[in-house]
């Protein structure tokens with residue numbers, strides 16, 4: 381099905397279910413950008429299978445980061461609305477958890493096709509609200525789609541274990557079962573990928589799901605919810621609320637919610653972990669990061685410089701897996717001028733403009749923060765090799781743009797090293813040896829991702845064994861694992877026991893029931909009909 385021919389976007393956003401051909405507006409999906417600006421539509425809540433207008437008196441504006449124009453509004457859901465959403469999840473859980481695993485699988489098989497058919501439409505929505513370039517936004521959807529595809533293998537993923545003949549006539553086996561209502565709290569930087577790490581895995585296991593997308597970028601999650609409904613998910617299996625602190629605390633406190641998945645900043649993640657756990661919930665909390673790329677002098681120079689530039693400045697550095705810190709070992713430091721030249725050639729522009737490489741930051745506050753961290757580097761003695769402040773983007777003078785920026789001669793005590801900058805800023809340190817580089821990284825509180833660039837296998841092996849970070853790339857700058865593995869951030873980057881998606885994701889969203897049964901051989905029915913060859917006529 382081609383999604384854009386199915387629903388009028390205005391009907392969708394306004395919550396009416398008119399079909400494209402019969403509705404009065406005839407807005408196609410591809411007109412979503414113009415429409416958003418013209419109508420500044422209100423974002424609906426998704427409660428019990430209906431897109432409903434909130435009764436809230438408190439609303440937040442959604443801005444296009446390239447222009448700072450208001451493109452929509454999102455409510456802070458009222459207490460009653462949040463309760464209605466959880467109650468709907470609880471009601472739906474009774475039948476959904478009892479739906480056969482094959483029917484759940486079928487729904488997600490249809491869902492992955494719907495997402496695949498509409499990647500471009502979803503990407504437009506992401507670029508509008510989040511700012512990243514269209515190509516990058518498609519990547520955002522694609523990485524989430526891969527998780528949905530993986531969810532379709534639930535019939536293998538949810539297998540239990542069996543051990544026969546534990547002792548005489550006694551067998552033990554386990555079932556994996558859903559746990560109840562689960563909730564997800566998503567950040568602004570990946571409007572498709574991170575929500576798709578959450579509800580598809582939770583739901584395919586038989587849980588129902590309450591999602592709170594980021595209030596800055598709710599549009600993509602609303603489209604994803606509509607598609608899931610169209611794929612056949614019953615009413616109430618997914619509910620969506622919007623808001624800020626009150627909604628987060630509501631999720632941490634409501635007794636019906638059994639598990640919380642969170643991705644976002646450290647202060648929020650620590651708070652949710654503490655408060656949710658105290659209330660007896662499972663919590664997985666992916667937080668801030670400081671990812672180091674180590675450049676060895678034997679690395680392939682061309683490739684390494686390109687990878688560094690892409691990973692530091694792609695998505696304007698607003699990725700927790702952005703390679704925000706480079707450690708040049710030995711004479712590789714002589715490559716810095718070339719790194720600067722390559723970075724200068726990136727085009728800073730609105731995400732929907734052809735050829736854009738670096739889009740805007742999410743908000744004026746984010747821009748001010750990044751600029752002040754750059755200044756702190758200068759003040760504390762770093763060398764500003766490339767300054768992206770005051771970048772001029774023609775036609776988008778009000779956007780939150782910062783161009784690629786490189787600070788060198790940075791030391792671990794500087795603020796620009798200690799803080800996660802979350803902007804297009806590469807911080808460069810130098811080291812005399814691999815051991816020195818490893819010790820810098822192991823002393824950093826975060827453990828999200830890291831990469832080494834080298835052509836020497838022994839160097840790479842030593843690095844992967846000695847560095848204390850959850851995800852390592854060898855000549856791969858952003859080592860976010862595919863969904864058959866898990867997202868294994870570590871140390872200050874993670875709180876919880878089981879990580880997102882992959883085997884650990886299934887563990888997070890299921891509980892195990894273990895059955896030990898004894899059926900004594902001597903009790904077997906012996907008076908069964910004779911199955912031996914009848915010997916008539918004897």
Ligand SMILES: *[C@@H]1O[C@H](CO)[C@@H](O)[C@H](O)[C@H]1NC(C)=O
Nearest residue numbers: 425432433434435460461464
């Ligand atoms: C808003 O209030 C009206 C009238 O009280 C009610 O019928 C409706 O369900 C409320 N909407 C939501 C989303 O709770």
Ligand SMILES: *[C@@H]1O[C@H](CO)[C@@H](O)[C@H](O)[C@H]1NC(C)=O
Nearest residue numbers: 473474475476477478479480
């Ligand atoms: C589960 O579903 C079956 C039919 O598929 C039904 O007979 C049974 O009552 C349901 N159990 C519960 C607890 O809802």
Ligand SMILES: *[C@@H]1O[C@H](CO)[C@@H](O)[C@H](O)[C@H]1NC(C)=O
Nearest residue numbers: 666667700701828869873874
């Ligand atoms: C690491 O990076 C990912 C992807 O950008 C991000 O979502 C996450 O919050 C970060 N932290 C951890 C522990 O994974």
